[in-house]
Amino acid sequence: MALRGDWLPALAAFESAARHQNFAHAGEELHLTASAVSHHVRKLESRLGVALFQRHARGVSLTAEGRQLADAASDALTDLDGVLAVLRAGRDDRDRVRVDTLHSLAHVWLIPRLPGLVAAHPQIRLTVDTKTALTRFDDGGPDFAIRHGSGHWPGLTAHHLMDDALFPVAAPTLPGLDRVRSAADVATLPLVSDLGRQGWADWFRAADVHPAALDERHVFSDSTDALEAAAFGFGAALAREKIVTAYLASGRLVRLPGPVVPARWNYHVVYPAHRRLRPAAQMVVDWLLREAGTNPAPL
The missing domain is CATH 1.10.10.10 (Winged helix-like DNA-binding domain superfamily/Winged helix DNA-binding domain)
Incomplete structure (x- = not known):
């Protein structure tokens, strides 16, 4: 027929x-x-x-x-x-790879590593788009995206990239920091928040601290902006391990007392389940998975 x-x-x-x-x-x-x-x-x-x-x-x-x-x-x-x-x-565009990711991850985790990608695969050309909205894989859209979530999205193939964890940080010059000796003392500081799905209430619960009220003075939509605010002395921030490493290494932020809480949502590489990645995109995904599994964050 x-x-x-x-x-x-x-x-x-x-x-x-x-x-x-x-x-x-x-x-x-x-x-x-x-x-x-x-x-x-x-x-x-x-x-x-x-x-x-x-x-x-x-x-x-x-x-x-x-x-x-x-x-x-x-x-x-x-x-x-x-x-x-x-x-x-077209033939000239075969090595162009389009990636969507979160601004926070691009700024402090992905971009510092890109010289390694260029050294390993000099023919690759990247277009990186940062956004908070879920990626739409329309015609002309990205080859793949890096998402922060559960790892289960209808119609998408998801490869686990890396886990994450939460702990409090602050600028070493934050007033009152010298009196902070325990997780309970962190509750006495002004707090900086982002719009993450795990926040200060979750961390204090894990630390078995139950403050009468949380002084969440400043809220930022992006996690990197929250860390920048904390680095400038706005207050203590609840940091994600994967994006705060460079701040700690430079001394702009220091860890505060209390537990490291595993994140309920982690990072995944995703693309449409019905679509095979182009060779250039697959090359970048393989590189990302190696980076996440073997290399610490560069300074």
Whole structure:
């Protein structure tokens, strides 16, 4: 049976729904409603004469026939995506790698290491975009992103990059620092906060300290800005281990008493599950994983 052009929208909707195991998530990806995705899938099932999904109260799951078609569709789209990427980028752009990451991680962890990447792979050309919003992998978007989270995102392949941990820091010149001898004493200092999902309340709970109130005087949306504020004497900051190392090494910040609390969310390299990384992007990802596993932060 020849594959006619009017099959393609239904196949695209099916492939996305199969990958997400969810019509609503597929609709978000394709800019359709969940009912439109369902209509495409039912149209495909009618033409093929087989059920591709089992529908139940909790959602949908693939039948054996659906799994067979999903595997073939995924392979075909991956191959097409690779060819289109080459045609779109052109020969001169094959070594250009586009990366999205957090400003805090780029500023104090990634950028200081980039001379090592250039030395190992001088042909690589990077475009680094920093943002707090979740990355959209649209046409012309990044090859991959570095995300801070649980490691589970629908439709994305995630490689664990590195764990993180939290502990308090302050400028050595912060007034009152000479009286800080314990985690309880940290609560007497003015506190600097960021918008991280683990904050001062979590750290004091882990330290078994229960202050009547927390003096969180200054709040910054970015973790690096919070560390900079602490370095200028605004107060004590709750630092993430991976982005504070250079501040400690330079002496701009010092560690305060109290526990090191493992972070509930960590760093991951992510990219669309249906897409193979281009060779240049895979080279950078491999380098990142080696850096995270073997090399301390440079000064």
